[in-house]
Amino acid sequence: MRNGILRAARLFLCAAAAHAPVSASAAGWDVSKASSNFELVALSDAELTGRSISVIHMGNVELTSGRIVAADPLAQPDRPALAKTVAPGEYPVTLYQASGRIAAAGMRFAEGKPDHWELAVVPGQDPATLKEGEIFGYPVDAGLGCYMDADTLALIGEREAQVQAQKPDADVNYYDDVLASDLDANKGKYGLHRPIAGNKGNVAIFWSGWGDGFYPVFWGLDKDGRPLVLLTDFGVIENADGRREPTGQ
Numbered sequence: 001m002r003n004g005i006l007r008a009a010r011l012f013l014c015a016a017a018a019h020a021p022v023s024a025s026a027a028g029w030d031v032s033k034a035s036s037n038f039e040l041v042a043l044s045d046a047e048l049t050g051r052s053i054s055v056i057h058m059g060n061v062e063l064t065s066g067r068i069v070a071a072d073p074l075a076q077p078d079r080p081a082l083a084k085t086v087a088p089g090e091y092p093v094t095l096y097q098a099s100g101r102i103a104a105a106g107m108r109f110a111e112g113k114p115d116h117w118e119l120a121v122v123p124g125q126d127p128a129t130l131k132e133g134e135i136f137g138y139p140v141d142a143g144l145g146c147y148m149d150a151d152t153l154a155l156i157g158e159r160e161a162q163v164q165a166q167k168p169d170a171d172v173n174y175y176d177d178v179l180a181s182d183l184d185a186n187k188g189k190y191g192l193h194r195p196i197a198g199n200k201g202n203v204a205i206f207w208s209g210w211g212d213g214f215y216p217v218f219w220g221l222d223k224d225g226r227p228l229v230l231l232t233d234f235g236v237i238e239n240a241d242g243r244r245e246p247t248g249q
Contacts, residue, residue, distance in 0.1 A: 029119075029127050029128065029130040031117050031118055031119055031127070031218070032117070034119065034135055034216060034218070035117075035216065035218060035231075035233045036238050036239045036240070037103070037104055037231075037233050037237060037238070037239070037240045038114070038117055038218070038220065038231065038240075039239075039240040040053070040096050040104055040106065040231070040240045041106050041108075041113075041114065041220055041228075041229045041231060042113045042114075043240065048096065048240075051240065051241045051242055051243055052098060052241075052242035052243045053096050053097065053098045053103065053237070053240070053241075053242040054096075054097045054098075055094060055095070055096060055097075056094065056095040056096075056097060056190065057092065057093075057094055058092070058093040058094065058095060058190060058192055058204050058206075059092065059093065059192045059204075060090040060091060060092050060093070061090070061091055061092075061093055061107060061147050061148065061149070061192075061202060061203070061204045062090050062149065062200050062201055062202050063086065063088050063089060063090070063091060063149040064088055064149050064151045064152070064200055064201050065085075065088060065149055065150060065151045066085045066086045066087055066088045066089075066149070067081035067082070067085050067149060067150040067151070068081055068082045068085070068086065068107075068147060068148075068149065068150070068230065069081050069082070069146070069147070069148050069149070069150050069152075069153070070082060070120065070138060070145070070146070070147055070217045070230070070232060071138050071145070071146060072138065072139065072140040072141055072142050072144055072145060072146070072208070073142075073144055073145075073146040073148070073156075073179075073203060073205055074141075074142035074144060074174060074175055074179075075139065075140065075141035075142045076138065076139065076141075077153055077156055078153060079122070079138060080122040080123060081122070081150040082120050082121065082122060082217070082230075083120075083121050083122055083123050083125070084120065084219060084227065086109050086227050091107050091108060091109055092107070092108050093105065093106065093107050093108075093147060093192075093204040094106045094107075094108065095190055095206055097189075098236055098237050098242030099236060099237075099242060101207065101209055101210065101234070101236045102145075102189060102190065102206050102207040102208065102209060102234060102236075103209060103233075103234055103236035103237045103242065104231060104232060104233050104234060104236075104237075105145060105147070105204070105206050105231070105232045105234075106229050106230065106231045106232075107147050107204075107229065107230040108228070108229050109227050109228055109229065109230075110222075110226070110227075110228050111228075112222060112228050113228075114220030114221055114222065114228050114229060115221060115222050115223040116220075116221055116223075117218050117219065117220055117221070118218065118219050118221065119135070119136055119216060119217075119218060119219075120136075120216075120217040120218055120219050120230065121136050122136075135214075135216050136216065137214050137215045137216035137217060138214070138215060138217070139213075139214050140208045140211070140212050140213055140214070140215060141212050142175070142212075143207060143208055143211040143212055144205055144206065144207065144208055145205075145206055145207075145208040145215065145232055145234070146203050146204060146205045146206070147203070147204045147230070148201075148202070148203040148204070149201055151201055152195065152201040152202065152203055155195035155196045155199055155201050156174070156195045156203075158195065158196055159178060159195040159196055160172060160174055160178070163177050163178060178193075178195075179191065179193060179205065182205070183205065188207075189206065189207050190204070190205060190206040190207065191205050191206075192204055192205075193205055208234055209234025209235055209236045210234070210235065210236065213234075213235070215232055215233065215234055215235065216232070216233055217230060217231070217232045217233075218230070218231045218232075218233070
């Protein structure tokens with residue numbers, strides 16, 4: 001079911017409809033109705049502060065292949081990379097926080113305001129197949145989301161093996177044994193994790209809005225279809241505005 005539309009996702013979308021309304025029309029599925037928060041990436045830090053949204057500049061994620069994985073790094077670290085790729089490089093990740101929650105997470109590839117947006121999919125997914133109330137995204141079962149390069153998964157496996165070798169008679173928990181120290185430095189909300197010291201390839205890890213659920217990812221593109229930004233909407237706010245009392249969990 002990893003590459004399909006999860007039945008649980010439909011239930012989540014019904015519960016979260018007040019945050020991220022999704023619909024389809026006779027002309028096809030409409031990305032503009034899948035999120036009302038695309039303006040986040042076009043506002044300055046000062047403008048966002050005026051809307052009760054604080055900005056966290058996490059630092060750069062190192063994409064060694066340009067194949068991006070957006071997933072719960074504990075529940076589904078081996079999720080397929082997004083179908084669209086970018087040039088290998090180091091790209092900054094920005095978190096948008098409102099009501100004490102991480103409301104959205106963006107990765108910036110080039111400056112500028114997106115001309116249009118499209119739903120980010122993994123191979124085999126086609127937004128044209130979506131029906132009303134459906135959306136592609138990734139499931140969260142550990143309360144975390146991430147951005148990383150697909151190649152970094154091998155480094156996570158290597159780190160886990162190292163920890164297991166140090167504790168041969170214990171069950172290794174990657175969160176407790178590895179990630180917790182990175183996240184604890186930021187009150188557990190986010191961390192830039194490097195699985196293997198000295199190796200290129202790191203992971204931007206962050207709280208996923210209200211926690212477990214199913215969350216969409218979007219590409220912000222220029223007029224020629226080149227990626228400017230990637231945005232994960234965690235359904236905490238509407239209309240890029242954190243001044244309203246959230247209606248979520």
